[in-house]
Amino acid sequence: xxxxxxxxxxxTGSDDAIAxxxxxxxxxxxxxxxxxxxxxxxxxxTTENTLRVVDLLGMNIPVYRGCAExxxxxxxxxxxxxxxxxAASAVQDGEVIEYHGDxxxxxxxxxxxxxxxxxSYLIDTLLESDGDITLIAVGPLxxxxxxxxxxxxxxxxxxxxxxxxxxxxVGNRTPSAEFNIWKDxxxxxxxxxxxxxxxxxxxDATHVGVVTYAESEAIREINTPVAIAVSDFMDQRIKAYDAxxxxxxxxxxxxxxxLAVLAAVDESILYDIQLKRVDVxxxxxxxxxxxxxxxxxxxxxxxxxxxxxxxxxxxxxxMLMDTIALSKEL
Ligand code: RIB
Ligand code: CA
Numbered sequence: 001x002x003x004x005x006x007x008x009x010x011x012t013g014s015d016d017a018i019a020x021x022x023x024x025x026x027x028x029x030x031x032x033x034x035x036x037x038x039x040x041x042x043x044x045x046t047t048e049n050t051l052r053v054v055d056l057l058g059m060n061i062p063v064y065r066g067c068a069e070x071x072x073x074x075x076x077x078x079x080x081x082x083x084x085x086x087a088a089s090a091v092q093d094g095e096v097i098e099y100h101g102d103x104x105x106x107x108x109x110x111x112x113x114x115x116x117x118x119x120s121y122l123i124d125t126l127l128e129s130d131g132d133i134t135l136i137a138v139g140p141l142x143x144x145x146x147x148x149x150x151x152x153x154x155x156x157x158x159x160x161x162x163x164x165x166x167x168x169x170v171g172n173r174t175p176s177a178e179f180n181i182w183k184d185x186x187x188x189x190x191x192x193x194x195x196x197x198x199x200x201x202x203x204d205a206t207h208v209g210v211v212t213y214a215e216s217e218a219i220r221e222i223n224t225p226v227a228i229a230v231s232d233f234m235d236q237r238i239k240a241y242d243a244x245x246x247x248x249x250x251x252x253x254x255x256x257x258x259l260a261v262l263a264a265v266d267e268s269i270l271y272d273i274q275l276k277r278v279d280v281x282x283x284x285x286x287x288x289x290x291x292x293x294x295x296x297x298x299x300x301x302x303x304x305x306x307x308x309x310x311x312x313x314x315x316x317x318x319m320l321m322d323t324i325a326l327s328k329e330l
Contacts, residue, residue: 009144010050012047018230019258038070051111065117086244122147136163137164165178165180168291199273202309209316210248219321271309
């Protein structure tokens, strides 16, 4: 089967790390490059973390450093003044519990970033392509929003976009919004209204696609350095989710970004995917960053997004484990 060419845009953090590993290992994906963005952590951290994962894999995957700030969202100091933001860390028995440390707990990177910026790489590569490259974005959409504004010619050169982000009945950063979209809502709206084919993998699906301690232990038993690292990331996430954002299954975590990457390979791990009109609120108030699904008939504007409302958890976890097991062939 012909491999699908992808560029993976990340704000590496712990679940981005698992997503990178899945993208690098899966035989149906040709991971051309990684582009980093400010999100879970500042871009120096997300870039170093991405390089650390590339070194852990022992693969020569180019990494391009991206935008250090959202397009405009953080220019307004009082933005989000009224919105209660979910805590991203807690202290338990003197220990800091958080989803993502400042740096992943794997060896410091030895490989270096590419000279070109992520936005320049996206524009140059897409313009020169045959229109056969899929973008998978699992962090704030700043790099894509800036690239689309800088050179709109690339839009028709993108095969499709798979995005981890948003939520209809589920928020996490605020009662109303998911982190990736909330962090740069203007960029998200630019991407959502670009006319590209978009599959959105929101919290409605990722919060079903959780991994338990027992399943993390099964991954650890694959017993490769990559699998052990994935299990370490999972265990850290489970502890953080239990403390900060308990899932329906106690002792579990959603590796959000890995679901988006594996859904790009096999969409049947998702279900209830509906073509919807989805826009992003960037008004700065309580609903700032919310993905607004228009369920009316007719909608104000044409449908623009395939929205995955659910996930087959067991099918996803099996696919995740099978993919991580390919690390034995490294
Ligand atoms: O809301 C979940 C998303 O925010 C994931 O991509 C996670 O890595 C963070 O970026
Ligand atoms: Ca992410």
